[in-house]
Amino acid sequence: MLVFDSAHLNRLQEDGLACVVCDKRFPLPALTVGVSSASSPVRACEECALLLEPPADPTTPRPGPSPDR
Ligand SMILES: [Zn+2]
Numbered sequence: 001m002l003v004f005d006s007a008h009l010n011r012l013q014e015d016g017l018a019c020v021v022c023d024k025r026f027p028l029p030a031l032t033v034g035v036s037s038a039s040s041p042v043r044a045c046e047e048c049a050l051l052l053e054p055p056a057d058p059t060t061p062r063p064g065p066s067p068d069r
Contacts, residue, residue, distance in 0.1 A: 002033055003037060004034055004036050005037050007037075018043075019044050020044050030043075031044055033049050
């Protein structure tokens with residue numbers, strides 16, 4: 001669960017009434033992506049939520065050129 005610092009959110013974002021990424025209010029963002037540091041739910045649009053995904057686990061092997069060529 002992501003925790004967003006309320007200091008970086010506006011009032012609507014903090015209350016889950018606007019997208020935490022793009023600040024869109026209507027339609028109401030569909031996804032709850034985390035909580036604010038005031039522990040209210042924080043929302044984002046589906047497409048914006050993709051930007052919030054935590055980075056991939058660096059230990060996961062990635063497809064690509066083999067290192068032992
Ligand atoms: Zn958005």
